[in-house]
Amino acid sequence: MVLALGATAIVLAVLLWELSLPRVRALLASVVETRRSRRARAGEHAGHAQRMGYDPGRERRAEQRARALLRSCVNDEEWSMYRDLGFLRIAGRAPQGTPAAPYAYLIYPHRPIVAYLTDSGALLSEYCVAFPDHSRPYGSTRLPDADDVLAKWMALAADERRLIADANMHLPGRQLDPEQVRDDLVRLARWEHERLAADRDRVAAEGERVAAADERSAARRERLARAASARHAQTDGAWIARPARGAGSVPAQ
Amino acid sequence: MKLLRLKPGHGEVVLAEGDVEIPAQEAELIEAFRRELDAGMWAAVPTERRDGRREAELVKDFGEVPRDAERVIFFPRAAGGAPR
Numbered sequence: 001m002v003l004a005l006g007a008t009a010i011v012l013a014v015l016l017w018e019l020s021l022p023r024v025r026a027l028l029a030s031v032v033e034t035r036r037s038r039r040a041r042a043g044e045h046a047g048h049a050q051r052m053g054y055d056p057g058r059e060r061r062a063e064q065r066a067r068a069l070l071r072s073c074v075n076d077e078e079w080s081m082y083r084d085l086g087f088l089r090i091a092g093r094a095p096q097g098t099p100a101a102p103y104a105y106l107i108y109p110h111r112p113i114v115a116y117l118t119d120s121g122a123l124l125s126e127y128c129v130a131f132p133d134h135s136r137p138y139g140s141t142r143l144p145d146a147d148d149v150l151a152k153w154m155a156l157a158a159d160e161r162r163l164i165a166d167a168n169m170h171l172p173g174r175q176l177d178p179e180q181v182r183d184d185l186v187r188l189a190r191w192e193h194e195r196l197a198a199d200r201d202r203v204a205a206e207g208e209r210v211a212a213a214d215e216r217s218a219a220r221r222e223r224l225a226r227a228a229s230a231r232h233a234q235t236d237g238a239w240i241a242r243p244a245r246g247a248g249s250v251p252a253q
Numbered sequence: 254m255k256l257l258r259l260k261p262g263h264g265e266v267v268l269a270e271g272d273v274e275i276p277a278q279e280a281e282l283i284e285a286f287r288r289e290l291d292a293g294m295w296a297a298v299p300t301e302r303r304d305g306r307r308e309a310e311l312v313k314d315f316g317e318v319p320r321d322a323e324r325v326i327f328f329p330r331a332a333g334g335a336p337r
């Protein structure tokens with residue numbers, strides 16, 4: 001019995017092997033082909049980099065230029081947000097007759113745009129969009145981080161529907177960890193609160209400085225007035241005490 | 254007016270610069286503008302509203318660019334995608 005079962009098992013194994021052999025071969029061939037093409041692409045990129053001349057500081061300089069351009073295009077708050085937090089928030093398009101949209105977007109460099117509800121912070125969707133430059137001027141299709149953010153910002157600000165239509169939409173969590181995004185929203189709220197508090201402090205300090213300056217100038221005015229009245233009093237006293245001009249020098253008739 | 258293009262590995266480059274009120278310079282600007290659009294670029298004009306809010310306009314023709322615009326920024330067309 002055991003012998004028969006063993007023989008059947010061996011026959012089955014051999015049959016399965018025979019059946020799966022073409023697939024295994026195809027799989028191996030595709031793996032080899034993928035590796036070969038990867039190696040060729042890497043060689044091509046290396047050759048391109050060699051032709052362009054290797055420059056370790058290029059990306060850094062590119063990013064600095066990109067940040068300067070972004071700074072000149074967005075407002076001060078948005079620039080500070082990107083500098084401090086690493087992403088930008090842009091409000092959605094408000095429906096007609098309403099002052100603000102109930103949703104906004106978070107723009108990350110080279111990562112999907114995330115839409116969320118501004119009231120609850122609930123994540124709505126991820127929009128995967130890229131701006132690949134297929135001319136590969138320096139061997140890469142990727143814009144510097146700040147340029148990628150600027151391109152997304154310009155496209156969203158100018159034509160939100162078009163950009164969203166061009167993007168691949170996914171539910172939250174496809175590429176970005178929802179917990180990370182929620183943390184970012186918390187960081188953003190804290191950042192805005194601190195910024196507001198700093199603005200209030202600055203305004204209060206400015207008010208105090210103006211009040212102190214007012215006090216100083218009022219005291220100065222008072223001092224001047226007192227000095228002037230004292231001078232007047234002295235002058236009047238002298239006028240009374242002094243004989244009329246030339247009175248003593250009139251020759252006797 | 255300056256025409257700028259965002260470039261990988263470099264940041265922006267100035268493609269053309271000129272005064273739109275001078276016909277010869279305007280013609281150069283128009284030529285560079287068309288060349289970029291033909292290469293598949295999008296063109297945006299950063300603007301500022303009266304309340305200080307910064308915005309941008311996508312333009313498809315040089316005639317749509319406000320005459321007083323300081324710069325037009327070209328960048329590659331958006332493509333839906335996910336980095337691998």
